[in-house]
Amino acid sequence: MTRQNMVMQEQPTLTIAAAAAITESPSPFFRPPLRATGAAATYARHKKLLSRTDLGGGGGGGARRATSWIESMKASSPSQLSPAAAPVLATHGEDYDGWVKRHPSALHNFDELMAASKGKQIVMFLDYDGTLSPIVDDPDRAYMSDEMREAVRDAASLFPTAIVSGRCREKVSSFVKLSELYYAGSHGMDIKGPNDGPKHTKAKAKAVLFQPASEFLPMVDEVYKSLVESTKSIPGSRVENNKFCISVHFRCVDEKKWSLLAERVRTVLKDYPKLRLTHGRKVLEIRPTIKWDKGKALEFLLQSLGFDDCNDVLPLYIGDDRTDEDAFKVLRDRGQGYGILVSKIAKETSASFSLREPAEVLEFLCRLVEWKQFRADGK
Numbered sequence: 611m612t613r614q615n616m617v618m619q620e621q622p623t624l625t626i627a628a629a630a631a632i633t634e635s636p637s638p639f640f641r642p643p644l645r646a647t648g649a650a651a652t653y654a655r656h657k658k659l660l661s662r663t664d665l666g667g668g669g670g671g672g673a674r675r676a677t678s679w680i681e682s683m684k685a686s687s688p689s690q691l692s693p694a695a696a697p698v699l700a701t702h703g704e705d706y707d708g709w710v711k712r713h714p715s716a717l718h719n720f721d722e723l724m725a726a727s728k729g730k731q732i733v734m735f736l737d738y739d740g741t742l743s744p745i746v747d748d749p750d751r752a753y754m755s756d757e758m759r760e761a762v763r764d765a766a767s768l769f770p771t772a773i774v775s776g777r778c779r780e781k782v783s784s785f786v787k788l789s790e791l792y793y794a795g796s797h798g799m800d801i802k803g804p805n806d807g808p809k810h811t812k813a814k815a816k817a818v819l820f821q822p823a824s825e826f827l828p829m830v831d832e833v834y835k836s837l838v839e840s841t842k843s844i845p846g847s848r849v850e851n852n853k854f855c856i857s858v859h860f861r862c863v864d865e866k867k868w869s870l871l872a873e874r875v876r877t878v879l880k881d882y883p884k885l886r887l888t889h890g891r892k893v894l895e896i897r898p899t900i901k902w903d904k905g906k907a908l909e910f911l912l913q914s915l916g917f918d919d920c921n922d923v924l925p926l927y928i929g930d931d932r933t934d935e936d937a938f939k940v941l942r943d944r945g946q947g948y949g950i951l952v953s954k955i956a957k958e959t960s961a962s963f964s965l966r967e968p969a970e971v972l973e974f975l976c977r978l979v980e981w982k983q984f985r986a987d988g989k
């Protein structure tokens with residue numbers, strides 16, 4: 611990354627590489643991924659598909675690539691799973707029970723989790739869609755409840771708290787409406803600290819604005835316009851400009867038209883090898899090929915807060931999407947903190963714990979606040 615790519619009011623002292631090099635002994639809750647046991651071969655095939663989310667840019671590929679796009683669109687949309695795979699990935703099936711043993715509920719294990727935070731500063735990282743707000747058809751109406759906002763506000767008054775989202779930073783902060791938070795929009799490619807300056811930091815207060823993909827702005831804008839034009843005849847499709855990345859939504863598109871949509875997107879991307887495509891929840895996500903993701907954003911924020919190269923921090927990252935896996939993986943690799951996946955179905959994940967839905971995220975945040983206040987009272 612070049613110096614010009616960094617738009618920072620004050621630069622953190624250590625490099626991201628240095629932060630990534632920190633090693634710690636694995637946490638008492640560390641669970642190595644379970645080897646597939648009696649799970650059906652179908653499940654293995656779907657796991658493979660689900661992990662194949664980065665399908666590269668538009669350059670080359672032809673029919674084989676188009677087919678794999680459709681497969682991935684289906685695989686990342688659980689209701690579209692084939693009947694053969696459905697029982698394995700179903701919410702109430704045996705296999706979900708097995709999965710939840712490997713990724714236990716963060717609520718049921720709350721006391722153990724808090725015990726692991728002894729002597730450590732908790733830092734909260736929260737994804738937005740599907741984590742703080744329920745998934746809805748219209749991305750412009752994905753509001754979080756006042757109750758959830760209150761819980762996030764309370765948490766942020768006690769712990770450094772960041773929202774890490776695929777959405778454009780301005781958009782997600784207009785939904786959350788809390789100026790005291792850190793926001794990492796565009797899958798972490800647009801990071802900004804609280805308006806009034808940071809609280810709870812170990813290091814001297816630093817105002818942060820970090821945009822590692824700024825040189826891609828004109829290209830992303832150009833591609834956004836082309837995608838709007840080329841997909842406008844497909845009913846239900848929707849293109850969202852997330853500033854440093856683009857979302858092409860197919861939640862409201864008839865499944866029979868998915869391949870047409872994929873083809874249109876692929877045709878536009880063909881001329882932009884510096885952009886890549888990944889899959890989210892009924893959404894195709896297009897972003898620069900730079901090595902930056904939610905995991906890098908997490909590391910950057912820990913570093914900015916003065917928590918790199920130290921043992922006395924416990925980052926907790928709550929998210930529901932494939933893009934959150936980059937952050938879960940960073941925590942696993944560092945052996946520090948915990949990823950908490952929000953999911954009602956069994957999913958391949960690097961998260962240690964799980965919560966079923968945003969309502970449980972709310973409960974978890976409320977318990978966290980209560981727990982901290984109780985401790986602060988010296989009880």
Ligand SMILES: O=P(O)(O)OC[C@H]1O[C@H](O[C@H]2O[C@H](CO)[C@@H](O)[C@H](O)[C@H]2O)[C@H](O)[C@@H](O)[C@@H]1O
Nearest residue numbers: 738739745746747749752775776857861891893
């Ligand atoms: O990282 P996130 O905060 O989870 O953002 C990921 C994408 O979220 C939004 O799309 C998703 O939520 C929509 C509203 O519930 C839903 O309609 C859509 O199907 C989901 O994919 C957002 O609109 C995207 O731009 C984000 O990339």
